[in-house]
Amino acid sequence: MSTRVTLLPRWSFAVLRMAALMGVVASLLLFAPGAVGPAQAAPACAVLSGGAAPQAAAAVDAACGRIGMPYSWGGGHGSTPGPTYGLCDPDNGAPDDCNVKGLDCSGLVRYSYYLAVGSDILNGTSRTQWTSSRAVARYSRADGTAPLVPGDVVFFGGTASTIHHVALYLGQGYIVEAPYSGGYVRVVALSSHSDYYGAIRLYGANGGSTTQPTPDPEPAPAPTSGRYWVDTFANASVFASPTATSATGTLYQGTSYVYCKAWGREIGDGGSYNHWWLKTDPDAGPAGQWVSAFYLSRWGNDQAKDNNGTVIPDCPGSTPAPTSGRYWVDTFANASVFASPTATSATGTLYQGTSYVYCKAWGREIGDGGSYNHWWLKTDPDAGPARQWVSAFYLSRWGNDQAKDNNGNVIPDC
Numbered sequence: 397m398s399t400r401v402t403l404l405p406r407w408s409f410a411v412l413r414m415a416a417l418m419g420v421v422a423s424l425l426l427f428a429p430g431a432v433g434p435a436q437a438a439p440a441c442a443v444l445s446g447g448a449a450p451q452a453a454a455a456v457d458a459a460c461g462r463i464g465m466p467y468s469w470g471g472g473h474g475s476t477p478g479p480t481y482g483l484c485d486p487d488n489g490a491p492d493d494c495n496v497k498g499l500d501c502s503g504l505v506r507y508s509y510y511l512a513v514g515s516d517i518l519n520g521t522s523r524t525q526w527t528s529s530r531a532v533a534r535y536s537r538a539d540g541t542a543p544l545v546p547g548d549v550v551f552f553g554g555t556a557s558t559i560h561h562v563a564l565y566l567g568q569g570y571i572v573e574a575p576y577s578g579g580y581v582r583v584v585a586l587s588s589h590s591d592y593y594g595a596i597r598l599y600g601a602n603g604g605s606t607t608q609p610t611p612d613p614e615p616a617p618a619p620t621s622g623r624y625w626v627d628t629f630a631n632a633s634v635f636a637s638p639t640a641t642s643a644t645g646t647l648y649q650g651t652s653y654v655y656c657k658a659w660g661r662e663i664g665d666g667g668s669y670n671h672w673w674l675k676t677d678p679d680a681g682p683a684g685q686w687v688s689a690f691y692l693s694r695w696g697n698d699q700a701k702d703n704n705g706t707v708i709p710d711c712p713g714s715t716p717a718p719t720s721g722r723y724w725v726d727t728f729a730n731a732s733v734f735a736s737p738t739a740t741s742a743t744g745t746l747y748q749g750t751s752y753v754y755c756k757a758w759g760r761e762i763g764d765g766g767s768y769n770h771w772w773l774k775t776d777p778d779a780g781p782a783r784q785w786v787s788a789f790y791l792s793r794w795g796n797d798q799a800k801d802n803n804g805n806v807i808p809d810c
């Protein structure tokens with residue numbers, strides 16, 4: 397008995413050979429050294445390699461301090477470097493940027509070097525920045541990115557006349573940039589842009605430049621504490637001081653900057669509260685006003701941190717937070733408060749209910765019939781300035797000349 401074998405057509409062998417070859421090529425691509433793997437997360441913004449001049453490293457630090465700042469088309473091109481409201485320009489993808497305070501790409505680079513060296517050395521758009529006479533070194537696309545050091549100003553575009561983007565180099569292939577309308581200052585890989593054009597270096601390794609910058613004749617006043625970017629969960633009224641009660645404007649919900657903090661009257665809702673007040677420039681109203689840290693989106697009671705978790709510094713000369721803690725007490729009636737335990741002119745009111753006090757001091761007697769108390773409790777009243785004094789006579793739970801909180805703890809001496 398014979399077995400019949402059906403041979404494949406001659407043309408099918410060519411197909412099989414091609415399939416085998418493609419499999420080999422795919423394997424080589426997959427396992428070859430340097431094969432592209434999953435994208436890596438960008439590192440934290442910082443000077444990531446050596447070789448930078450001190451001024452360039454300072455510019456990187458300044459740019460990294462703007463992480464999370466909103467992009468604004470045309471932002472940062474005022475008479476003095478710094479965030480400004482941009483331009484509403486739908487043709488350039490920025491339909492609402494006249495309502496956004498921030499920086500565009502060249503505004504970020506300009507402002508970073510301004511903060512680093514104290515002079516406006518790199519004004520203009522990305523195209524004019526490329527032609528800066530301050531460059532001590534210049535690199536083209538043909539040079540690659542190997543010569544770059546942190547603080548080099550990197551440009552993107554097909555030709556010098558079509559440069560459309562600029563950023564600061566961090567090292568290790570990363571840049572810090574203000575990317576596009578609707579975005580925020582961020583760290584990305586330089587290779588995420590396909591049209592790297594070149595770079596300029598403004599200071600040599602020893603800090604030298606082609607011309608030494610001269611201080612601006614009238615530098616814009618800026619707080620020494622810098623700016624700290626925070627998110628707020630609602631529109632918030634602002635005030636002339638941390639203890640004022642008449643609103644002077646509004647800080648809109650979103651991302652804004654603040655300068656520093658001071659302790660003041662409590663703002664709260666239910667179990668949420670905050671005594672810290674943040675100096676800021678509101679969206680409506682005069683600059684240099686105060687907004688309650690209660691409106692911060694990311695932090696809890698009596699905390700005041702920026703979006704990176706950095707504690708916002710105290711404003712010079714501001715009222716510090718109390719060191720004695722807080723003690724919760726119930727009062728049976730609205731009570732006048734005074735500037736000291738012996739003062740007789742009321743400065744505000746602590747409303748009936750549950751309130752906190754900090755400490756106690758002996759003072760003039762307050763009483764009614766056979767009830768009396770000489771202890772006075774430091775508190776932040778509901779009406780009037782903070783850090784005033786209320787008589788312990790108004791405590792609901794205790795007797796004559798006693799000063800305890802609701803848990804029976806003796807309130808400590810101030």
